Amino acid sequence: MIHVNTLQLLSEDTLLSAMEHASAEDFAKLEDVERKGLGTPATRAGMIEKLVRSGFVERKKKQLLPTEKGTELIKVMPDTLKSARLTAEWEERLGAVERGELSPEDFMAGISAMLTELIKGYQDVTVANAALSASGRTVIGICPRCGKNVVEGKKSFFCEGWNATPPCGFALWKNDRFFTGKRKELTRKVAAALLKNGRVAMTGLFSEKKGVLYDATVVMEDTGEKFVRFKLEFDPKTPKKKGN
Template sequence: MERAGSEDTDPDAERKGLGTPATRAAVIEKLVKGGFVERKGKQLLPTKDGINLVCVLPDTLTSPQLTAEWENNLTQIAKGKADPAAFMEGIEDMARELVKTYPFLSDDKAQMFKPEREALGSCPRCGSPVYEGKKNYYCSNKECIFTMWKNDRFFEERKVAFTPKIAAALLKSGKVNAKKLYSQKTGKTYDGTIVLADTGGKYVNYRIELSKKK
């Protein structure tokens, strides 16, 4: 943006208003803090959100010509050759028109700004990503019914919290070591291995494997 529309700009514009190094630095810092730009060495690179933002903004706002016009107007104001009130009125009019023309994002564009979820692992049935829900861990493939419920009776009876860490381990290797599993029969606790014993049915099954005593 340092040379945006420079061919149409007053020669003094780069020393005033939007074109100064100080103002550019402030704008860059806001973009970095907002997550739209990231620093890599001496380079400034747009993030995914930054690229998406440019995609959804009206062409009017992303045009270098607009920057050139504003720089020129601010330079003329600094020289006493333009009315600052008229300049601000023009910006307010433009803002009102933009809000009127673009009141909201379409559903498709709004999806671009949804935070990316981290998958816990791959579904053992279809290979699709498995995500954590409020009450379960579910396969993202709508045609697949693979679901591990957090309040599954298997875990509740053994007084084990079905955490994302346990779910991720089961998805990765099919089993996870667990300590202090509660035995309803003896009232005592023991250590064992929880094994994912999925048979492809509506509900996912589990079983316990005990370590062989030496």
């Protein structure tokens, strides 16, 4: 018999308890520190409410569930900021300031250095760890028509300028016949390459006419019309050398 362990969803009570005991081992090492875990008894409930209001978490009956926006945020957030250990480390430094072992200037310099390092390390976000737009959607590239973000939706990768004045109608449809007819998907990775380079090399394309597979480069041709067009380019064949 195979036993499968599933993740247990959190209620508000279990999340509050988890916040209280987060990184307990790290806090146990600290002396003369009143604060334990994430937040304080007076602020933890407010932190959860802020997550709900910001659209990162939603309530379903008694359970708290991450939204798509919340899931994408976790993907792009540095591991350092996702660990409660960071809170313990800064509490330890605050204690050192209180005891006169660390100057306030050095404390603030440490925060500044950490922020600089985080910004430096996470300026470029890959498609695998996609960035978030202001709407909370996954950003995969820049619109070739208006320069706004192109984000991922359920059925397409579309420009966030769709509701601007004038509106931008740029979109790459996931069910575009050009790709489905070749038994390929217009994935996030493919769409990102098209937006960045205007082309993407693909292998295993299916020929409906000949019933065979082939490799080619898909080139995006956007003329500003309602639908984006695509064409194929093939590498020139190397001529065979004639025998002497």
